[in-house]
Amino acid sequence: xxxxxYPKNQNPQIQDIPSVVSLPQSSVKxxxxxxxxxxxxxxxxxxxxxxxxxxxxxxxLFLVTLVxxxxxxxxxxxxxxxxxxxxQNKLVKVFFSLVGVGGGMVIFIIAFISGLVGxxxxxxxxxx
Amino acid sequence: MNLAFIGFTxxxxxxxxxxxxxxSLAGKRLPVFMRSYxxxxxxxxxxxxxxxxxxxxxEFLKNFVIIGDSLLLLGxxxxxxxxxxxxxxIKIFSIVTGVILSLIFIWLRINYYQPMPxxxxxxxxxxxxxxxxxxxxxxxxxxWLPANLVAAKKVTANISIEGMTYAYSFIYGVSTIAxxxxxxxxxxxxxxxxxxxxxxxxxxxxxxxxxxxxxLPTKL
Numbered sequence: 524x525x526x527x528x529y530p531k532n533q534n535p536q537i538q539d540i541p542s543v544v545s546l547p548q549s550s551v552k553x554x555x556x557x558x559x560x561x562x563x564x565x566x567x568x569x570x571x572x573x574x575x576x577x578x579x580x581x582x583x584l585f586l587v588t589l590v591x592x593x594x595x596x597x598x599x600x601x602x603x604x605x606x607x608x609x610x611q612n613k614l615v616k617v618f619f620s621l622v623g624v625g626g627g628m629v630i631f632i633i634a635f636i637s638g639l640v641g642x643x644x645x646x647x648x649x650x651x
Numbered sequence: 652m653n654l655a656f657i658g659f660t661x662x663x664x665x666x667x668x669x670x671x672x673x674x675s676l677a678g679k680r681l682p683v684f685m686r687s688y689x690x691x692x693x694x695x696x697x698x699x700x701x702x703x704x705x706x707x708x709x710e711f712l713k714n715f716v717i718i719g720d721s722l723l724l725l726g727x728x729x730x731x732x733x734x735x736x737x738x739x740x741i742k743i744f745s746i747v748t749g750v751i752l753s754l755i756f757i758w759l760r761i762n763y764y765q766p767m768p769x770x771x772x773x774x775x776x777x778x779x780x781x782x783x784x785x786x787x788x789x790x791x792x793x794x795w796l797p798a799n800l801v802a803a804k805k806v807t808a809n810i811s812i813e814g815m816t817y818a819y820s821f822i823y824g825v826s827t828i829a830x831x832x833x834x835x836x837x838x839x840x841x842x843x844x845x846x847x848x849x850x851x852x853x854x855x856x857x858x859x860x861x862x863x864x865x866x867l868p869t870k871l
Contacts, residue, residue, distance in 0.1 A: 602814070602817065603817075606812075606814025607814075609813050609814070610813070612812070614862060614865055614866070615812055615815075615866070618859070618862045619818065621854075621855060622822060622855055622859075625851045625852075625854060626821055628848075629851050629852060632847065632851075633825070633828060633832065636836075636848075639841070640836070640841060643838075
């Protein structure tokens, strides 16, 4: 209705909307780039972990995957929290909270089991 | 208590709910081609249901795993319609190629790489051969993951809330990775942990469906 009554750019409701609703681009892009690099390094480490035969190296790589899992999960939760703060919708807030907690857990579990498989390759539990 | 039966049945129900939501939205609040997406997930739900019943009877375990693989490939072919919806020629070519490659895969699975699943302490371990696991993982990485990302973009295209596309892409992406790990692992502790990760993903998927229903505009 408003579009019919008011010409473009003269609708009072549109003019009331502040111009700083969206996040500044500079605060979003670097975190995406960092995530891509972390993901790439993570894939390389996992690949080495799965095909490695050295027990000492597999232990070190297991720890590295755990630390990287924590970093990636933390970065993800941080990104979701930012989005959560920028919305007023209760349904979306619950959604972001669920995705933040659940997603963080899944990232860490994936990092944990990926590293654990490599470690178990060189440290058999039952000697088999 | 057969944990495999309970786990697979629950996943099958969750996937059916997920698929039915998309089926009801396709053509009304989402593009028509998203119906293929929902059918692919119905196919995946049926796969899990078949695995659930397979875990009850050792006699039919091998055959049921092959039927499950076939349904998984059928779902993948349906997803090609989502992936290449923009170009009709590429879509037809990819579907025909997908059907031929699927038939070759099933023939190889029956004759050369027969399934060797086993049940231990109520847990179904697929014990998939490395080459078969690699092929199935490639199907997930090259078809299911990109198709899910396309779906995430389509779903959030009309929802103007910052971070929604990122959240949906993440849920669909991480669910695919969890599924890959679940199929790949051959030891019981790993199967259980990866299934827990998959379970968390399904909870997020279900709630994401509820959010879609509430936030999408009533008409395209």
